Amino acid sequence: xxxxxxxxxxxxxxxxxxxxxxxxxxxxxxxxxxxxxxxxxxxxxxxxxxxxxxxxxxxxxxxxxxxxxxxxxxxxxxxxxxxxxxxxxxxxxxxxxxxxxxxxxxxxxxxxxxxxxxxxxxxxxxxxxxxxxxxxxxxxxxxxxxxxxxxxxxxxxxxxxxxxxxxxxxxxxxxxxxxxxxxxxxxxxxxxxxxxxxxxxxxxxxxxxxxxxxxxxxxxxxxxxxxxxxxxxxxxxxxxxxxxxxxxxxxxxxxxxxxxxxxxxxxxxxxxxxxxxxxxxxxxxxxxxxxxxxxxxxxxxxxxxxxxxxxxxxxxxxxxxxxxxxxxxxxxxxxxxxxxxxxxxxxxxxxxxxxxxxxxxxxxxxxxxxxxxxxxxxxxxxxxxxxxxxxxxxxxxxxxxxxxxxxxxxxxxxxxxxx
Numbered sequence: 001x002x003x004x005x006x007x008x009x010x011x012x013x014x015x016x017x018x019x020x021x022x023x024x025x026x027x028x029x030x031x032x033x034x035x036x037x038x039x040x041x042x043x044x045x046x047x048x049x050x051x052x053x054x055x056x057x058x059x060x061x062x063x064x065x066x067x068x069x070x071x072x073x074x075x076x077x078x079x080x081x082x083x084x085x086x087x088x089x090x091x092x093x094x095x096x097x098x099x100x101x102x103x104x105x106x107x108x109x110x111x112x113x114x115x116x117x118x119x120x121x122x123x124x125x126x127x128x129x130x131x132x133x134x135x136x137x138x139x140x141x142x143x144x145x146x147x148x149x150x151x152x153x154x155x156x157x158x159x160x161x162x163x164x165x166x167x168x169x170x171x172x173x174x175x176x177x178x179x180x181x182x183x184x185x186x187x188x189x190x191x192x193x194x195x196x197x198x199x200x201x202x203x204x205x206x207x208x209x210x211x212x213x214x215x216x217x218x219x220x221x222x223x224x225x226x227x228x229x230x231x232x233x234x235x236x237x238x239x240x241x242x243x244x245x246x247x248x249x250x251x252x253x254x255x256x257x258x259x260x261x262x263x264x265x266x267x268x269x270x271x272x273x274x275x276x277x278x279x280x281x282x283x284x285x286x287x288x289x290x291x292x293x294x295x296x297x298x299x300x301x302x303x304x305x306x307x308x309x310x311x312x313x314x315x316x317x318x319x320x321x322x323x324x325x326x327x328x329x330x331x332x333x334x335x336x337x338x339x340x341x342x343x344x345x346x347x348x349x350x351x352x353x354x355x356x357x358x359x360x361x362x363x364x365x366x367x368x369x370x371x372x373x374x375x376x377x378x379x380x381x382x383x384x385x386x387x388x389x390x391x392x393x394x395x396x397x398x399x400x401x402x403x404x405x406x407x408x409x410x411x412x413x414x415x416x417x418x419x
Contacts, residue, residue: 003149005129005172006179009200010397011186011369014152017179018125019053021150025123026059029148037064038121038147040072040140042131046367050127065121069136070097073104076117080107095340098135105138118146128367129153129168131160137168144175156200159363159390161383186369187400195403199393204419211396215413216406219249223256225406226374227267230257230357235401236371237355241271242395243376244362244388249408250376254359274360281343284310288339290332296322299330313342362391365398373399379409389417 006017022037031037039054041047051066067075077084077100081091084103092099107113124143130153132140143149155169172178184193191209198205207213216222230239241257243250254271261267288302296318303314317338321327375395381388396403407413 002177003144003151003172003175004177004179005151005153005175006181007153007155007169007172008181009154009184010157010196010394011184012181013183013185014154014181015050015053015127016185017181018127018150018152019057022123022125023057023059025148025150026057029122030059031063031122034120035063035122036120037123037125038072038117039064039066039125039127040069041127041367042069042136043128043367044068045364046128049367050125054125069132069139070101073097073101073136073139076104076107076113080113083107083110083113094337095344098133101133101135101139105135105142108139108142114142114146117143121147123148124150126151128157129172130155130158130166131163131366132168133163134167137171140168141171156390157366157394159366159387159394161387186397189401192396192399192401192403196393196396199389199396199417202389202416205392205396205417210402211404213405213407213413213418215410217408217410219252219256220260222249222253222376222406222408223260224262225404226253227257227260227262227269228264229372229374229404230269231264231266233372233402238370239357239372239374240365240368240370240398241357241359241374241376242362242365242398243359243378244381244391244395245378246275246359246361247378247380249378250359253376269357272356272358274358274364276364281340284343285336285339290335292332293329294335295329299335302335310342313345314338317341362394366394368398369400370398371401373403375403375405377405377407377412379412385416392417 004021006014008014037054037060039050041050047066047068054060054064054066055062077092084091084107087106089103089106092103108117124147126140126149129140129151151172153169153172155166158164158166187193189210191211195205195211205211205213214225216225226241233239254273258268258271284306290302294302299318300315303311318330321330321334373395375392381391407418412418
């Protein structure tokens with residue numbers, strides 16, 4: 001079996017090359033009865049887009065399984081639960097993602113498990129490989145000798161400092177058969193391309209054309225710029241306000257944009273706040289003040305004021321335990337796990353790249369693209385100079401048509417990544 005990898009800057013067509021190469025493989029070696037293509041990625045946003053790309057390949061006829069590595073690892077652990085017990089390993093808790101991946105890497109390193117996977121999935125596609133932790137990377141590396149492996153990565157888009165130097169990218173380079181892509185495909189605006197290239201190479205981005213860097217020392221000034229930009233935008237209906245950290249500055253700007261009108265009579269605008277499943281689930285758990293134990297009826301009363309989708313799924317998860325295990329009372333831990341599962345399912349299945357204005361972090365914006373990108377750069381940002389360049393680069397390269405960067409601290413304008 002072979003491994004083929006594609007690397008390059010954001011928007012250079014790595015996913016396109018994955019799909020083109022997959023089509024060539026399928027033409028030369030069609031899938032047999034019972035076989036599928038396995039597509040893996042780290043984040044659900046890229047999984048949804050990868051799923052859309054695979055659905056467009058007529059030759060596949062939807063014979064593929066697109067999943068995050070965490071979900072795939074959970075399936076392996078559940079399927080080979082008896083083997084885990086034989087090996088002396090305890091079954092992991094739901095939501096213990098790193099432990100699940102660690103156990104899956106142990107299982108898939110065994111001949112009987114990896115051959116079982118390869119029999120169903122002779123071709124495996126991996127996108128955004130630079131984000132893989134050691135346990136997730138170990139899963140992919142165990143598959144490599146047994147399948148046709150296609151991988152895309154970009155070391156500079158890795159935002160986790162603990163993953164540098166990047167083991168996944170080093171492994172792919174050492175394996176050979178790597179195609180380095182250099183021609184941008186997401187945008188042809190020269191000012192956006194020049195700004196991204198400058199930040200990536202450690203130079204100062206030039207504020208010009210459809211890329212601008214503006215000092216906005218307070219929320220009112222930043223909010224005014226953003227409200228006007230949203231109202232004057234003619235580039236497309238997908239607008240993202242992106243920030244490295246969802247702190248005070250970002251929240252004050254959001255409140256201003258949603259409640260005020262500029263001197264040009266623009267605004268207010270509705271801004272959809274995107275938060276991670278961990279933040280949203282924890283906030284709900286704190287709001288509910290769950291008791292140590294509750295019956296099904298008591299649990300229903302606790303969740304009664306929540307949105308219908310959350311309420312119905314919460315009760316459904318607990319009722320399933322009642323029917324399958326005969327449970328009449330549920331512990332706080334079991335109710336919290338049900339809430340965590342609800343938000344995990346929402347992240348897995350809900351699409352969030354449609355029209356509208358959204359506020360999200362750089363990490364949440366990864367692997368996505370928007371017509372207009374408005375970057376909020378607060379005064380306090382963690383990490384060294386290289387980390388800040390990576391954060392700004394990932395934000396800028398989400399833009400297809402226009403990007404405006406609003407810098408809270410005037411001093412930051414004379415520091416990296418702006419110089």
